[in-house]
Amino acid sequence: MHTVRPYYAALLVVFIWSGWITISRHGVHTSLQPADITLLRYCTAFITIIPLIVKHQWRKFPLYQYLIVGLGVGFPYTLFSFYGLRQIKAAQAGVLVNGMLPVLGAVVAYFVFTQKISFRRWVAVILIFLANITMAGSHLLARDHLLGISLLLGAATVYTMHMTGVKKWGFTWQDTIVTVAVSNVLLFVPLWFLLPSNLLQSASSDIITQAVYQGIIVNVIALMCVAYALRYLGTITVSLYMSFVPVITALFAWLFLGEALVAREILGIAGCSTGLLVYARNP
Numbered sequence: 187m188h189t190v191r192p193y194y195a196a197l198l199v200v201f202i203w204s205g206w207i208t209i210s211r212h213g214v215h216t217s218l219q220p221a222d223i224t225l226l227r228y229c230t231a232f233i234t235i236i237p238l239i240v241k242h243q244w245r246k247f248p249l250y251q252y253l254i255v256g257l258g259v260g261f262p263y264t265l266f267s268f269y270g271l272r273q274i275k276a277a278q279a280g281v282l283v284n285g286m287l288p289v290l291g292a293v294v295a296y297f298v299f300t301q302k303i304s305f306r307r308w309v310a311v312i313l314i315f316l317a318n319i320t321m322a323g324s325h326l327l328a329r330d331h332l333l334g335i336s337l338l339l340g341a342a343t344v345y346t347m348h349m350t351g352v353k354k355w356g357f358t359w360q361d362t363i364v365t366v367a368v369s370n371v372l373l374f375v376p377l378w379f380l381l382p383s384n385l386l387q388s389a390s391s392d393i394i395t396q397a398v399y400q401g402i403i404v405n406v407i408a409l410m411c412v413a414y415a416l417r418y419l420g421t422i423t424v425s426l427y428m429s430f431v432p433v434i435t436a437l438f439a440w441l442f443l444g445e446a447l448v449a450r451e452i453l454g455i456a457g458c459s460t461g462l463l464v465y466a467r468n469p
Contacts, residue, residue, distance in 0.1 A: 192418035195411035196427040202408040204434035206399065207283075208442055211271045213396050217388045220268035221381035223396050224261050228370040230401025235363055242364045251355050255362065256369030258348025259409065261377070266341035273334030283342045283431075288314050290346040291425025298350055303422070310465035311422075314429045317457025320450050349424065352416050359413040363406055426465055433458050 213223050232239070257263075267283065288311045292303060303311075352362055385393070415424050432454070 192415045196415040196419060196424055199408050199411045199415065199424075200427055200430045200434055202403055202411075203428065203431045204438050206404045206408075207267075207271070207431065207435045208438040209395065209399050210268060211439070212442075213392065214268050214271050216392045217384045218392055218396065219382045219384050220265055220272075221378050222383050222385040222388065223268060223400060224264045224370075224374060225378045225385070226393065226397040227264060227400035227405055228261070228367055228374060230397045231363070231367040231405035232371045234402055234406055235367055238360055238364050239368060242361070246361065247355060247357070247365075251351060252365050252369055254347055255351040255355070255357055256365045257373070258344050258346075258351060259366055260370040261374040263341050263344050263348070266337045266344070270334045270337035270341065274338060283338050283345070286315075286339065286342040287346065287425035287428045288422070290342060291349070291422040294346060294350050295420065295422040298354065307422075307465050310461045311426070313464065314426060314458050314461035317454045317461060320454045320457060346421075346425075349412070349416060349421050352413050353421050356417075357413060358417075359410040362413040363409050366405060366409060423465075426461075429461075430458055 210223065214220060292308070292311050295303065351357065357365065412424065415427070436454075
């Protein structure tokens with residue numbers, strides 16, 4: 187079980203993150219503004235883990251490490267994602283954010299952790315990347331999507347920084363959820379007052395849905411699983427699992443948002459599955 191649990195944790199994150207993209211795509215098309223959803227996410231997480239915050243030893247890491255780990259999956263990541271989701275379909279957003287992670291993860295593993303990657307595994311990384319691009323389709327690169335593409339690629343970049351920091355500096359899951367909640371409440375709450383907001387005019391059902399999913403399921407449970415999986419599997423393996431988020435997101439978007447599942451997305455699903463099998467196969 188010590189060997190299997192990290193894989194279960196990574197698999198659970200895939201489903202949670204897929205639901206997050208779908209529910210965020212829905213949320214940004216309600217009266218809630220991206221800043222409102224971000225506020226709900228981190229304030230709810232902060233309240234949920236107050237006992238851990240009180241017991242945390244803050245001298246454990248230097249300030250810059252707290253900032254990189256905290257903001258890498260903090261409000262820069264969420265605002266990039268939420269504003270990007272206003273222009274890009276949920277399935278395509280999953281491609282841009284999570285489909286890029288195997289490539290970025292492989293680069294980080296090679297240059298930061300000096301991890302040697304076999305030719306077979308590079309082939310698997312490239313195959314998964316191409317499968318994700320296939321899912322997105324050529325119209326993703328339309329001129330009116332350029333801002334959304336840039337924002338979502340920015341989200342992928344800062345999230346890779348978060349994963350790198352967690353692995354490199356040895357953040358436990360307790361360290362991670364405390365760091366993300368505290369750093370973002372301290373830095374984002376003052377900024378929220380300067381950004382567009384409809385929080386007080388929004389439906390209570392939308393507020394509760396976003397607070398519970400974003401604040402507890404994503405920002406506590408998923409972050410715990412990511413930190414645990416990173417500790418035992420490393421950045422590149424977790425990144426490859428995260429690349430399956432577009433696959434599940436496409437299915438969720440089809441089921442819950444009515445976004446059609448077309449042939450290229452089915453082809454992309456097959457390509458992702460093949461790539462992960464090639465990567466996981468023993469030499």
